[in-house]
Amino acid sequence: MDPLSGTGWTVSPPVGDTLWIRAEEQSSPSGVRRRATELAERIGFAGERLGQVQLAATEAATNLVKHASDGEVALSIVRDGTAALLQLVCVDRGPGMADPARSRLDGFSTSGTLGIGLGTIERLADQSGLYSVPGTGTVTFARFRQPGTGPGGTPPFAGLTRPLDGETECGDAFAVREVDGVVYALLCDGLGHGPLAARAAQEAVRAITAAALPARPADLLQLVHRRLAPTRGGAVAVAVVDRAARRVGYAGLGNVAGWIVGDGRRQGMISTPGIAGHQARSFREQSYELPPHASVVLHSDGLTDRWNPADRPGLFHRDPLLVAAALMRDAGVRHDDRSVLAVAA
Template sequence: MEALTVLGEIAPNGTEGDLWLTLDDVSAVARARRQTAALAHRLGFSETRTGEIEIVVSELASNVVKHARGGDLAIGVVRRGETSLLRVVAIDSGPGSRDIEALVTDGVSTSGTLGIGLGAARRLATSLDLYSVPAVGTIAEAQFADDSGSAPAPAVASLTRPLGGTGPCGDAVAYRELPEGHLVMLADGLGHGPLAAAASGRAVEVLLTSATTGPGALLAEIHRAIGSTRGAAVAVVRIEADAGRVVHASVGNVSARLVGHGRSRTLAAQPGIVGHRMPRLREQTEALNDALALVLHSDGVSDKWTLAGLPGVLGHGPGVLAAALLRDAAVHRDDASVLAVRTAR
């Protein structure tokens, strides 16, 4: 009898780690369906809604196995205010498609799958974001609330993947919504495994419970809070969309970059280890100008990535952007995480 993997405690605002499944054969489709159903039950979703989710997951996973000859599926929970949504992201490096929207037309089904077609999948999911590039691959992000109603498009999304795809992840992300925008953080606990996860998890607790919204002050709080852990690299950014700027403070090798249709801009970090060797903090302000998104990532993702091979990706949600960068730039020898924020109103 298959043992189902259970995700950790559900935390607010996208901070729970993702469960990763390798889609390498037909049996993986059934495994993905069972794992997703287990999470849906844990979230308290109805039997009817859980069945709808299983149908969509089977369609997405089957497409990856049959057309891309393999890929990955990430399953997790995201928070939108008081609502918990189940999220599934199917990622492949297959042949892709020039016109993936044609497959969403009613009556069109993908070869060898359940035959419901992506049009029905779009109707059953609360949201479905499809992105495909010929010879690069396809990403499908589906989110599900307990009912089939609509939900506002997310401004923040993230993916975390532990070394080897299983076990605790030493990277953690968190965010808070503010009247003027968002406050986001990515923490990379030193090393990997449970001890790294303890450091980054404590940083998440500070960000979510602190009364302050200043990135420098928050980093100082995190430094005091994780002194008994092995420490972490941490970046904290406050996005003030209405004012057209970001305020940031970063220590260690977490990368932060503003991206748009022009040249991207890297936000400077200071050397050190939060919790142990903290520099004299410098809080910096950067104008958004024409930036459309902010990207934070750990050093499990190469900082040499560009968007040149991802045409149109900034027209999709931040979850697709995070998945594309994780697929194309992860180094596979460390925990890896990407957090993406839409900066334009």
């Protein structure tokens, strides 16, 4: 395979390209609609297709206000270097759905209102998904491709970032791409939070997106380490997921968590102590077997590692965006920047 560099990477959205909006008040749907319109227009949505995005955003937020508690909407522009899409993610903490498939049918409602929201969103979006556990809550997503970019495919990965409350810049960042069935994934947690942490994380992204591929995880980690020297540094993990060979190569420095998750169990991947850019005695690389229908998950220490896959039946067989969103909701309880990157095997 010829060396590759530059384009083709999906990276965490910069400031202004991602928004987290609480949806608990009667006025929330109009606010979500307005912000979705702003992001959609920025990447070329207009006319009828813009109206469909507006309708989906309104329905999604209305569902949260009517049926959920602690509802939130994440709106993002997701770019892969050549195209973009508008991504809408909804999370809540209850009451969940006993029959998610039935809840997607027009006319079904648990509140006595006209149940058209979920079915409408599914028809309007280019891609959508839903995961729900009774008593825990529901996660949904919808993706709308940039006009004029063609049908595209569904990538086997997805990530989410969220800054510390009160901050506008997130000190966590990720970068991911697939090359000939092999997924290269990086997650960086810049030391501390705020603009200086964000600068470190973005330098890590720039380093890996400029690297020639194929490459080993330890070599990519070493490139990132050198690039972060002028910054405050951070914790970094690099995973190379070979889906055909059923193997994961992994190299980590610091306290980014790496997991292989499937069949109600998880296996931790080993990182070495240190701070990328400043303290690194070695760049150790480990290789792990990748079970069928598993997921590879990287997350920053803004999420606790005390989550149990057995409490989320079937989640890790689903779209990686559902995995990332559910973990962000359930484990993202620490007062810090938060990020999750999931890769489907």
